[in-house]
Amino acid sequence: MFSRLAFKGFSRAASTTTSRTFTPSTLSHLNHIRSLSTQSRQLIDNAVNAHPIVLFMKGKPSAPLCGFSRAVVQILDVQGADPEKIRAYDCLEDDQLRNGIKEYSDWPTIPQVYVNGDFVGGCDILLSMHQSGELSELLKNKQLLLPIAE
Numbered sequence: 001m002f003s004r005l006a007f008k009g010f011s012r013a014a015s016t017t018t019s020r021t022f023t024p025s026t027l028s029h030l031n032h033i034r035s036l037s038t039q040s041r042q043l044i045d046n047a048v049n050a051h052p053i054v055l056f057m058k059g060k061p062s063a064p065l066c067g068f069s070r071a072v073v074q075i076l077d078v079q080g081a082d083p084e085k086i087r088a089y090d091c092l093e094d095d096q097l098r099n100g101i102k103e104y105s106d107w108p109t110i111p112q113v114y115v116n117g118d119f120v121g122g123c124d125i126l127l128s129m130h131q132s133g134e135l136s137e138l139l140k141n142k143q144l145l146l147p148i149a150e
């Protein structure tokens with residue numbers, strides 16, 4: 001079974017400002033936004049690097065709430081990825097994470113898969129890598145397979 005951890009600790013940053021004129025006070029407001037964004041980035045960075053395989057998805061691995069997320073869970077399962085080495089985050093539980101992860105990776109959608117801190121891709125890329133054998137090679141090289149699947 002995959003483990004799941006709700007992503008806590010995000011501070012809510014305003015995404016827009018209605019002011020069109022940059023006064024010292026609005027600039028200070030923007031700095032505030034930037035610092036919160038940096039904080040969010042750091043939290044995501046910590047999460048991405050805390051486990052060999054990190055999956056940002058909708059729902060839980062045991063109960064995905066979107067077909068794309070379900071497909072990625074199934075691909076990792078079929079590949080024989082070691083569940084102990086996977087940490088999944090439910091982006092539907094945290095809007096800051098749902099938006100922040102897209103900014104972090106510069107990738108517009110969920111699911112997102114990271115291996116050893118590197119962004120690998122979403123559903124289409126994982127599926128393509130699965131079919132080509134590239135995913136198998138990656139997981140094998142990084143020693144992320146269950147012993148029986150090696």
Ligand SMILES: N[C@@H](CCC(=O)N[C@@H](CS)C(=O)NCC(=O)O)C(=O)O
Pocket residue numbers: 058066068098108109110111121122123124125
């Ligand atoms: N082609 C994408 C499919 C994933 C996708 O389109 N996700 C959408 C719908 S679940 C998404 O994340 N939209 C933004 C959102 O819901 O925040 C992939 O390869 O991963």
Ligand code: FES
Pocket residue numbers: 058065066067068
């Ligand atoms: S939640 Fe509708 S396509 Fe993913």
